[in-house]
Amino acid sequence: MDWSLIIKSLVTLGGLGLILGVILLIASIKLAVKVDEREARIRSVLPGANCGACGYPGCDGYAAAIAAGKAPLNSCSVGGPEVARKIGEIMGQEVTAAEPKVAVLICRGGKNEAPLRFQYKGAQNCRQAALLLGGPKACIYGCVGFGHCVTVCPVQAIRMGENRLPIIDERKCIGCGRCVTECPKGTLTLIPRRKLIYLACVSHDRGRAVKEVCSVGCIACGLCTRVCPVGALRMENNLPVMDFQKCIDCGICAHKCPTKSFIDRAPGRPKASINPRCTGCGECVKVCQFKAIEGEPGKQHRVIPEKCIGCGQCVLVCPVKAIDLVGALGHSVKTI
Structure with missing residues (x-):
């Protein structure tokens, strides 16, 4: 056996391995992606719901964006003021928590109020049904009623009622807005959680055209804009638009509305x-x-x-x- 050949082979292989190791070390140093330690700390205080309400693909993406200075510190609606405060401490900034919001249905036209214009036999999916002439309801603006919002809610805060309209459990709702973005008819929206009064109609028709397809739809009479004591309502495209900063939740618009198109969230009035x-x-x-x-x-x-x-x-x-x-x-x- 030629031991010298074996030794030379081992030395050669060892030297080659050493050289390659040095090259890899240099490459890892040169090409290393520096991770801000604040990113990991921010991620640890985020709730992990991955709802996307912040506008980023999950909590990891949001944490990275904050650490890079590319995202506001108070966009986590799930975590609320407490999470915003902790993120502010990590980033060394003072944070004003975003106003908590809740999802609400802005359509009252269920199967008892809004008749069908044709019998739909397709898939029980809001998006697919909406593609067929806007859905089976006579009101082309209203909720389709197949519960797509129920399936996309990350916290199971929505269920379908007997009237084929979604019912939102405000205690569970985290205000992420996923149901809002997924609704093909735009009949869900986010409002400040503190607000009590809101309009529950999205129809842009008026008068008889509305009453023929929905018994509780806004007819664009404009009465609410005239009786509001603080001028918080204005008519726009046949719908009253509410300025939530002006509205004092007095409830006058809701009680004066001839079609009862407004919703009063107050559990009781004095x-x-x-x-x-x-x-x-x-x-x-x-x-x-x-x-x-x-x-x-x-x-x-x-x-x-x-x-x-x-x-x-x-x-x-x-x-x-x-x-x-x-x-x-x-x-x-x-x-x-």
Whole structure:
């Protein structure tokens, strides 16, 4: 056996391995992708829902974008203010948490309110049904009613009701907006969680054209824009558009609407109550749009409970603060 040949082979192979190892080491150093340690820390505080509400493909993508300075720190609707605060601490910045939102259905035309114009025998899928002449409902704007939103909700916050309309569990909803982007008819939207009043109609028709296809659709009468005490509504393309920053949730628009196209999320509304401090000035009578207050000039007035909707306008105008709203826990009157 030629040991010298074996030794030379081992030395050659060892040297070659050493050279290749050095080359790989240099390459790994030169081509290394530097990972910001903040990215891992940010990822650890994110909830891991991977809902995409932040606009990035999952929590990993959002964490990387924040660390790179390419994304706002408060876009995680699932984590809310607490997660935004923790991310701010990691990034060394002060963060104002984004306003929490909730998904709502902006269509009331179920099978009992919106008739069908043809019998649909295809796949029970909203997207496929919508491709066929806009869906089987006579109202081409309304909810198709096959529950695509139910299947895409990452937290099972939506179920279909008996009236073929989705029902959203606001306690479960994380405001990610996935149902909104997936709805082929645009009948779901996100509103500030604090808001109580919103319009539940997306039809751009008006008058008879609406009533022929839906009994609860907005007919574009514009009454809501005229009765709103703070000018929070304006007509646009035959629909009232609400300015949520102006709206005080008084509920006047919802109660005045002839087709009941507005939804009031308040679990209960209070009633006005007038105490003996009342001087009988009559300012409350003037401002009440429901004729819910009566009384003689100079004498204590009284509220007619069955007419009062608890809008609070009388409270705001009473010069002697003789009116209170009672009967609904947690209700507060917003100033104009």
